[in-house]
Amino acid sequence: MARALFSFLLLLVVQCVLAQPDTTDNSLVAYHQKYALGNRSTSFLKQYIRKLDSLDQPVDQQLLDEYVGTLQVRDLDNFETVSFLLQQGPILQSKTYRLIYMNQTIVDSIYHKLPLDERKKINGKIIKNTTQKAIQEKDINLAYNLSSFMYNAWLKSNPFLADIEQDRVMVEYLEQVADTTQYFRRAVNYYDRVYLYSTPDSMLKMNLAAHDNKPYRQPLDSAMQARWEHIPEARKRQYDTLFAKSLHRAAASFIKLGAKGPYIYNSLHWIQAAIKWRNDVPEYYHTYATILASLQLLQEAISKEEQAIKLADRQQQDTSRYRRQLQALREALQKKKIFVADVTNLADSNE
Missing domain, CATH: 1.25.40 (Serine Threonine Protein Phosphatase 5, Tetratricopeptide repeat)
Known part of the structure; x- marks a missing residue:
């Protein structure tokens, strides 16, 4: 009887242990707990950020700002440190973003040396995180900052696409915050210019040029024309679908609002x-x-x-x-x- 009771209690203990979250030093739960208890050392915050990033978890801007706050000024002259910060997608005009761009030279060097896919990933995170904050806080100034960021990102290689992206950011922001007065006005200009006064083929050609980091010109030069002729029809038709989806979404949005x-x-x-x-x-x-x-x-x-x-x-x-x-x-x-x-x-x- 005593042995049976002991075995039962032991089983309960094992089940309780297994049910507990993983709090080993390398678990995300352990990092959360240490942070909640006030650990703000430079090494810990960097490890915490790395852990979140490795698990594809969003890195809170406050956490990133706290990490930057522990760094020395000379640390922001270090290629690896600044590259690490950029890869977290700091929100435009945040403490982290402003401190990074105090040294424009090293930022330019990073963007020059990183592969195109890495640069796109960095910009994608910055855009996503900034968009979310602008919408959540209904911060139109932050939305304007993002639209300028998009414009400058495309201006050199494709001025027309730079204009499109600048307008798109503001149209999507105004729609999400339901500022219908400004949204209707801006959306008409945007959708008419991009989707009524253009064609799927011209948009695809523009994106091909942008992908190659080349200016878009009409008529196409011989190299681009040769490339265009080898684009499969199926891919060209994907742009028909893209145009149709965008126009339908705009039409439905107007009626719903x-x-x-x-x-x-x-x-x-x-x-x-x-x-x-x-x-x-x-x-x-x-x-x-x-x-x-x-x-x-x-x-x-x-x-x-x-x-x-x-x-x-x-x-x-x-x-x-x-x-x-x-x-x-x-x-x-x-x-x-x-x-x-x-x-x-x-x-x-x-x-």
């Missing part, structure tokens, strides 16, 4: 252009129908909704949203009622 007056017609032009580039996506016709319905063009809206259902059936997709709206449209037309679309059922994309 309550666009009125001329802005509804902007969304109408965008969805028509989206279907021009991809006429096989049911969701585009559903959005088209919703826009027409918001203009009380119910017969035309019914026709587009029927097209959405036909395509979705053919592709074995769910049609329940489309059928509900079709029924509501028919009832409104029959009873001669003002139709109010349920814009919450619009998808941002066709995926």
